[in-house]
Amino acid sequence: MKSKYEQVFSQDNIATKLLGYALLFAMFFSFLLIAWYAPTERTMGFVQKIFYYHVPSAWNAFLAFGVVFVCSILYLTSRDRKWDILAASSVEIGVIFSLIVLITGPIWAKPVWGVWWSWEPRLTTTLILFLIYVAYLLLRYFSGQGQRTANFSAVLGIVGFLVVPLVYTSVNWWSPEAQVHPQRIGMGPNMQVAFFVSLFTFTLLYVYLLIRRVRVAYADAAVEDLRQQND
Amino acid sequence: MKSIFAILWKDLLLELKTKESFLSMLTFGLLILVLFNFAFEPTPEMKRAITPGLLWITFLFSGILGLNRSFSLEKENMAIHGMLLAPIDRSLVFFGKFGANLIILFVTELCTLPFFLLFLNMPLFEHFWLILGIILLGTIGFVSVGTLFSAMATSTKMREVMLPLLLFPISTPILLAGVACVRDILAGEAFAEYRHWFSLLVAFDVIFLVVPSLVFEYAIEE
Numbered sequence: 001m002k003s004k005y006e007q008v009f010s011q012d013n014i015a016t017k018l019l020g021y022a023l024l025f026a027m028f029f030s031f032l033l034i035a036w037y038a039p040t041e042r043t044m045g046f047v048q049k050i051f052y053y054h055v056p057s058a059w060n061a062f063l064a065f066g067v068v069f070v071c072s073i074l075y076l077t078s079r080d081r082k083w084d085i086l087a088a089s090s091v092e093i094g095v096i097f098s099l100i101v102l103i104t105g106p107i108w109a110k111p112v113w114g115v116w117w118s119w120e121p122r123l124t125t126t127l128i129l130f131l132i133y134v135a136y137l138l139l140r141y142f143s144g145q146g147q148r149t150a151n152f153s154a155v156l157g158i159v160g161f162l163v164v165p166l167v168y169t170s171v172n173w174w175s176p177e178a179q180v181h182p183q184r185i186g187m188g189p190n191m192q193v194a195f196f197v198s199l200f201t202f203t204l205l206y207v208y209l210l211i212r213r214v215r216v217a218y219a220d221a222a223v224e225d226l227r228q229q230n231d
Numbered sequence: 232m233k234s235i236f237a238i239l240w241k242d243l244l245l246e247l248k249t250k251e252s253f254l255s256m257l258t259f260g261l262l263i264l265v266l267f268n269f270a271f272e273p274t275p276e277m278k279r280a281i282t283p284g285l286l287w288i289t290f291l292f293s294g295i296l297g298l299n300r301s302f303s304l305e306k307e308n309m310a311i312h313g314m315l316l317a318p319i320d321r322s323l324v325f326f327g328k329f330g331a332n333l334i335i336l337f338v339t340e341l342c343t344l345p346f347f348l349l350f351l352n353m354p355l356f357e358h359f360w361l362i363l364g365i366i367l368l369g370t371i372g373f374v375s376v377g378t379l380f381s382a383m384a385t386s387t388k389m390r391e392v393m394l395p396l397l398l399f400p401i402s403t404p405i406l407l408a409g410v411a412c413v414r415d416i417l418a419g420e421a422f423a424e425y426r427h428w429f430s431l432l433v434a435f436d437v438i439f440l441v442v443p444s445l446v447f448e449y450a451i452e453e
Contacts, residue, residue, distance in 0.1 A: 076449055131400040138396060143387040151449040152383045156397065159376065159442060163401050166435055170404040173427060174411070 009215045016211050023208050026201040030194070038194035050108045052195055056202035057100040058126065063206060064094030065129065065161055072157030075150060084150035085221075087157050088140060089213035091133050093206060098130040121172040128167050132160040145224065234319040238327025243334060245304070252300050252335050253342075256293040260343040263289045264350055278351045283413035286347060287406050290366070291373065293343070294336050295395050298377040301332050302385040311451065321448035329378045329443075337370055358416045365416065365432070369409035372435040376401055379443035382450040408432045 009016075034052045041048035067090040075083035105123050106116040117123070136156050143149045187195060246252055267285055271277065305311040314324055341363075347353040355362065377398050384393035408428045415425040422429075443450075 076446065128400050128403050135396045135400060138389075139383070139387065139393060142389045142393060143383075148386060148452065151452055152386075155379065155383065155446045155450050158446060159379070159401060159439075162438060162442060163404065166404040166431065166438070170407040170431060173431075174407045 009211060009218055016208075019204070019208050019211075023201070023204050026197075026204060030198045030201045033194040033197050038191045039188060041191075044112050047108060047111050050104050052198040054101060054104040054108060055195070056199045057097045057104065058122075059199060060202050060206045061094050061098040061101060061126065061129070063203070064090045064097060064210075065133065065164075067210075068094065068133075068157045069161035072154035072161075075154045076158075081150065084153060085214055085217045086210075088153060089210055089217055091136050091153075091157070092213060093209050095130065095133050095137065097206075098126050098133070101126050102130060119171070119175050121168060121175070124171040125164070125168045128171075129160075129164065132156075132163070136160065234317070234323045235327045235330065238314070238324060239330040239334075242301075242328065242331030246331070246335055252297040253339055256297050256336070256339045257342055259296055260289045260293040260339070261346055263292055264343075264346055268350060273351070275352070278353075279417070282347060282351045282353050283410045283417065285351070286353075286366075286413060287369070287409045289343060290336075290340050290370065291399070291402060291406065293339065294370070294373060294377065295398065297336050297339070298332060298374070298381045298398075299384070299391050299394050301328060301378065302381045303390065306385055315451065321451065322444040324451070325378065325444050325447035328382075329375055332378050332381075333371060333374045336374055337367060340366055340370065354417060357419075361416050362413060365409060365412045365429075368429075368432045368436060369405050372405050372432065372439050373398075373402055375436070375439045375443055379447060379450055382447070404431060404435050408435070 030052075034049055038049070038052070040046055068087045071083045071087035071090065074080070075087065102123075105126075109118065110116050136153060139156060140149055140153055143152055264285065267281070267288075271281065273281060302311070305314065315321075317324075344355060348355045377394070380394055380397045380401075384390060384397060387393050408431045411428040412425050412432065415428075
């Protein structure tokens with residue numbers, strides 16, 4: 001008999017399937033909102049539309065790394081393997097979303113700021129975060145399976161997240177004149193609707209990807225167990 | 232306390248006898264300086280501009296060498312098992328290793344400083360103690376996280392390669408704050424000008440002395 005926790009990640013879980021279909025619909029709906037419902041921004045023009053993917057991706061990346069932090073602490077205190085699997089899965093998703101931020105950022109920056117890259121606090125912080133968690137994945141890759149890997153990952157998951165405020169503060173002081181992100185975004189009501197729908201959709205996407213990734217991780221673990229039984 | 236000093240003294244004694252870490256770090260630091268000079272052919276103004284950054288780059292890069300040795304040394308002949316079997320708290324092991332790494336790296340940094348005077352015309356002696364203090368503060372944070380990661384990196388397949396990948400991104404605040412402080416000190420600015428950077432360094436040191444000592448037991452567990 002599977003526990004309730006495992007049922008969530010089983011292949012034939014109805015709720016997960018429904019979430020997948022809901023997500024498909026929400027993605028399409030949010031695209032329609034972004035493309036037609038939200039007005040084209042006055043000064044930046046059409047390229048500003050990338051904002052509706054750029055910012056939610058950044059939110060997902062930070063959310064993912066926050067989840068890693070919490071799961072890492074829970075793993076070290078409980079030694080329950082499920083937290084390690086959850087953390088490692090979340091890192092992968094976080095890395096993907098920070099990569100999306102790092103790609104959409106320059107696409108947006110080139111026409112608006114005139115350069116592909118500016119060493120600007122938020123962009124720089126995302127880059128550093130990306131590098132920290134890529135190192136996390138490498139560490140896992142190079143230290144194989146087992147409890148030791150889980151321990152190492154949890155340590156890095158904690159240290160890596162704690163350093164974020166310090167990194168942000170330092171790169172912010174380092175180049176204050178480069179702060180080109182708007183501190184506050186003035187959005188019309190239609191823009192707000194499109195933005196928050198997109199943000200919500202992306203958060204759902206994170207949850208869905210996490211469930212899917214954890215399922216794969218359990219399948220991996222099951223294969224590993226079978227292999228060891230046969231040896 | 233006694234066990235911290237026992238570990239610290241063991242590492243220092245080893246280093247005093249062989250001078251392996253010290254000599255390799257010093258030579259490596261010197262090489263970095265020479266290579267940078269070739270790469271940039273700095274004019275006197277450029278020298279002034281790049282000195283603070285080059286100072287920290289040299290320290291971080293040669294620091295990696297010493298930190299890598301710190302635990303691979305314990306792995307040889309399985310010395311680490313003996314240390315783990317000792318009936319002491321793991322955080323004491325951490326502080327022992329940290330102390331030894333700190334002293335070795337700091338002494339190496341002191342010996343590297345004259346070359347900055349020689350090659351880059353760095354006005355070292357005008358603000359000697361201030362600069363030394365900043366270097367010590369930055370080195371404390373770097374070595375603290377470095378000791379933690381070194382214990383982890385030596386247990387992976389990639390060993391030496393893994394440590395810089397883990398340590399450099401985390402050390403960004405130290406690099407930025409350290410460079411800013413040294414730059415302002417060399418420019419003769421008042422303390423108020425770089426006080427915020429100074430407090431960032433202190434904050435980093437405090438956080439990353441406490442956290443690694445808490446999680447160190449998971450980093451060396453077999």
